[in-house]
Amino acid sequence: MHKSLAYFKNVKFFLLLGILALVAYLIGYKYNLFSSYAFLNNRASFDIGQSLLEYKPSDTFWRAILVGFVNSIYVAVICIILSSILGFFIGLGRMSKNWLMSRICGAYVEVFRNIPLLLVILIFYFLILFLLPEVRNSYSWGDILFLSKRGFYFPNVPYLGVFLPLLIIITIILHYFLRPKVTGKGVWIFYLAELSFFILAIFLFCYFSAVELPKKSSFNILGGVRWTPEFLALVVGLSLYSAAFCAEIIRAGIMGVEKGYIEAGEALGLNYWQIKCKITMPIAFRIIIPPLTNSYVSLIKNTSLAVAIGFPDFVAVTSTILNQTGKAVEMVFLWFIVYGALSLLISFVMNWFNRKMVSTR
Amino acid sequence: MKENNFVRNELIEPREWKDNRGILSKIKNALFSSWADTIITLFCVLAIFLITKNLLQWLLFDAVWQGEDRSVCATVSQGGIRENGWSGACWPFIFNNFSTFLYGDYPVSQTWRIGLLGLLALISVIPLLILQVPFKILNAIFTFIFLPIIGYILLRGGYFSLPLVDINSLGGLSLTFVIAYMAISFALPLGCILAFMRLSKNKLISLPATIFIEVMRSFPLIAILFGTIFLLPLLFPGYFDSNKFMRALIAIILFSSAYMAEVVRGGISSIPKAQYEVGQALGMSKFLTYFLIILPQGLRRSLPAIINTIIGIFKDTSLVYVISMFDFIGIVRRLTLLPDWLSPVTPITGLVFLIMVFWVICFSMSRYAKYLERSIK
Numbered sequence: 001m002h003k004s005l006a007y008f009k010n011v012k013f014f015l016l017l018g019i020l021a022l023v024a025y026l027i028g029y030k031y032n033l034f035s036s037y038a039f040l041n042n043r044a045s046f047d048i049g050q051s052l053l054e055y056k057p058s059d060t061f062w063r064a065i066l067v068g069f070v071n072s073i074y075v076a077v078i079c080i081i082l083s084s085i086l087g088f089f090i091g092l093g094r095m096s097k098n099w100l101m102s103r104i105c106g107a108y109v110e111v112f113r114n115i116p117l118l119l120v121i122l123i124f125y126f127l128i129l130f131l132l133p134e135v136r137n138s139y140s141w142g143d144i145l146f147l148s149k150r151g152f153y154f155p156n157v158p159y160l161g162v163f164l165p166l167l168i169i170i171t172i173i174l175h176y177f178l179r180p181k182v183t184g185k186g187v188w189i190f191y192l193a194e195l196s197f198f199i200l201a202i203f204l205f206c207y208f209s210a211v212e213l214p215k216k217s218s219f220n221i222l223g224g225v226r227w228t229p230e231f232l233a234l235v236v237g238l239s240l241y242s243a244a245f246c247a248e249i250i251r252a253g254i255m256g257v258e259k260g261y262i263e264a265g266e267a268l269g270l271n272y273w274q275i276k277c278k279i280t281m282p283i284a285f286r287i288i289i290p291p292l293t294n295s296y297v298s299l300i301k302n303t304s305l306a307v308a309i310g311f312p313d314f315v316a317v318t319s320t321i322l323n324q325t326g327k328a329v330e331m332v333f334l335w336f337i338v339y340g341a342l343s344l345l346i347s348f349v350m351n352w353f354n355r356k357m358v359s360t361r
Numbered sequence: 362m363k364e365n366n367f368v369r370n371e372l373i374e375p376r377e378w379k380d381n382r383g384i385l386s387k388i389k390n391a392l393f394s395s396w397a398d399t400i401i402t403l404f405c406v407l408a409i410f411l412i413t414k415n416l417l418q419w420l421l422f423d424a425v426w427q428g429e430d431r432s433v434c435a436t437v438s439q440g441g442i443r444e445n446g447w448s449g450a451c452w453p454f455i456f457n458n459f460s461t462f463l464y465g466d467y468p469v470s471q472t473w474r475i476g477l478l479g480l481l482a483l484i485s486v487i488p489l490l491i492l493q494v495p496f497k498i499l500n501a502i503f504t505f506i507f508l509p510i511i512g513y514i515l516l517r518g519g520y521f522s523l524p525l526v527d528i529n530s531l532g533g534l535s536l537t538f539v540i541a542y543m544a545i546s547f548a549l550p551l552g553c554i555l556a557f558m559r560l561s562k563n564k565l566i567s568l569p570a571t572i573f574i575e576v577m578r579s580f581p582l583i584a585i586l587f588g589t590i591f592l593l594p595l596l597f598p599g600y601f602d603s604n605k606f607m608r609a610l611i612a613i614i615l616f617s618s619a620y621m622a623e624v625v626r627g628g629i630s631s632i633p634k635a636q637y638e639v640g641q642a643l644g645m646s647k648f649l650t651y652f653l654i655i656l657p658q659g660l661r662r663s664l665p666a667i668i669n670t671i672i673g674i675f676k677d678t679s680l681v682y683v684i685s686m687f688d689f690i691g692i693v694r695r696l697t698l699l700p701d702w703l704s705p706v707t708p709i710t711g712l713v714f715l716i717m718v719f720w721v722i723c724f725s726m727s728r729y730a731k732y733l734e735r736s737i738k
Contacts, residue, residue: 096401097391097394097398098391098392098398098401098402098405099391099392100392100401100402100405100406100409101401101402101405104405104408104409110724111720113723113727114672114719114720114723114724114727115676115716115719115720115723116676116677116679116680116690116719117676118679118680118682118683118690119679119690119712119715119716119719122690122694122712123709123712123713123716126708126709126712127709130705130706130708130709301579301580301581301582302581304581304583304584305581305583305680305683307583307683308682308683315581315583315584315587319587322587322591328588328591328592328595329592329595332584332587332588332591332592335580335584335588336576336580339579339580339581339584340576340579342579343575343578343579344579
């Protein structure tokens with residue numbers, strides 16, 4: 001169980017790592033891999049349609065790569081959250097006693113498991129461009145949100161991206177220091193207070209900062225944050241596709257709970273929801289974690305399909321740079337480093353999480 | 362002293378028996394068993410009704426079924442003959458270009474070769490898939506050794522007085538099938554070899570296999586496609602001039618063999634050590650033990666996962682669209698942009714057609730997987 005951690009303490013591991021690093025350095029030196037990355041300090045002359053960070057075409061290639069990478073992570077995080085929630089509900093619906101509900105959820109899963117992801121993203125892209133109105137007639141909610149062929153506009157709250165992670169960290173710290181040490185009645189008041197603190201903090205922050213509202217001008221909508229149709233298509237397509245796989249994983253987890261446990265709960269007199277929350281969910285959670293992490297990893301890799309519809313994610317930006325400068329070896333090596341590091345990180349996190357889940361019970 | 366137990370002294374009244382056998386009570390239990398259930402049922406019925414009504418309206422009732430050019434699919438304000446505000450599927454786009462969707466840019470006079478190859482493939486693969494048909498080994502030798510050779514001769518030409526055709530002009534559904542077939546038939550043996558290499562005790566053999574599998578599994582397929590397209594001409598100058606087909610094929614084969622290796626490894630590593638010892642006791646060499654004893658059992662254990670991987674490979678071959686190879690998706694997208702059929706409904710019609718074809722093919726494969734699973738038991 002602790003094999004991967006024990007391997008680190010082995011001297012042979014560090015020796016192997018040292019030899020590999022030396023070999024990599026020598027190969028890099030021979031093929032001029034390291035010195036030749038200087039070209040990335042040149043001016044990137046292409047524009048990036050949508051980015052979380054500030055970007056102008058006069059920035060360097062390094063900046064463009066960073067922007068693409070942040071875009072990929074942004075899409076991946078949103079899609080992971082959306083697909084987990086949706087997959088959870090569809091998995092539950094699949095196990096419902098209602099015949100219609102279980103068949104509809106089954107049909108959803110069968111549809112999305114049997115078509116390629118590229119097709120899903122393409123059809124959502126063209127549906128968005130087909131069904132949404134022109135900018136002049138965009139759907140709007142209270143003149144704050146606008147939805148049209150040009151994208152989804154919503155108000156821009158400055159520094160929200162910095163404030164939110166800080167708030168989450170503060171909430172987690174407060175949770176661990178202030179939580180009630182006894183279980184039983186009254187704990188749900190604490191969770192309610194925690195949730196209201198979180199939401200109240202976000203509201204106050206949005207209320208007291210200079211919010212930039214999108215305004216309708218003659219041909220366009222100015223101001224606010226814009227989510228391009230490419231981004232919307234990628235997020236919607238990827239979430240719906242992954243939700244089908246998550247639904248299957250969650251269904252396998254729920255079906256993998258032995259009947260004896262549920263019957264024990266019924267013998268104790270628990271009702272349906274208590275059995276679901278206190279018995280089925282914790283056991284199923286442990287079954288679900290490994291395939292779910294695999295699903296998350298392949299979701300992160302599938303955000304690279306953005307290159308098919310023109311959303312500037314990491315692979316798309318680096319392939320644009322590859323086409324412009326012709327330096328294929330350096331770019332492929334960059335992919336190697338980034339994706340290798342990402343998958344190593346995720347497998348370490350998954351191993352740690354899995355060990356924590358298994359050894360605490 | 363408090364009583365901590367409970368003993369019932371009288372019998373409980375028996376409840377009356379509810380007859381649940383009839384069809385009406387079955388429907389009531391499945392759909393209307395409680396108030397929440399009834400609300401869910403009504404909601405589902407409403408959702409199904411709305412979705413199918415709008416879908417059928419767009420696909421069947423408002424759709425165009427005959428025509429020669431874009432005028433039948435465009436509204437009056439776009440230069441066509443439909444009234445303004447009309448929107449429906451444009452099926453003539455599919456019907457008129459059907460042979461291009463199937464064969465791509467292959468010369469029209471030679472497309473019979475592709476049809477012949479498809480027929481031969483069906484004749485050789487279908488008996489292999491049905492379990493009761495005998496002569497499986499002969500069938501397998503024909504499918505996996507002779508069929509690729511026949512395919513190479515037929516598709517490329519140059520022998521037996523068949524005119525030479527550039528393989529890069531193959532496109533459409535036949536390109537998807539050719540790439541998928543080559544990828545699957547190479548990925549399975551390569552995957553088995555890689556799995557055995559990874560499980561070997563010798564670090565010199567297991568380390569390269571592990572590195573290869575982990576590297577291939579951590580990259581997205583698009584990155585590998587781009588990488589091989591650009592790097593292979595640098596590594597092997599002169600061999601790959603303008604032969605995008607071979608480069609894409611190599612990328613997909615390498616990628617699929619890594620996934621297949623993981624699946625096969627899962628099946629093989631669950632085989633008890635006693636089976637290896639049986640081979641030793643019979644005096645078999647290591648290779649014979651692996652091939653005759655371990656591999657059949659291992660593949661049988663991981664069969665559902667193998668077929669899932671095969672379906673995944675078939676879906677992943679569609680990604681060659683990104684490197685501008687005109688497989689099924691690529692050719693439909695390309696013909697959508699031509700001016701002959703330009704209209705707002707043409708892209709959606711093409712994509713709906715693609716979805717239907719892919720869904721039918723992949724669903725049949727997964728149904729076959731279920732049939733296989735049931736018969737293997």
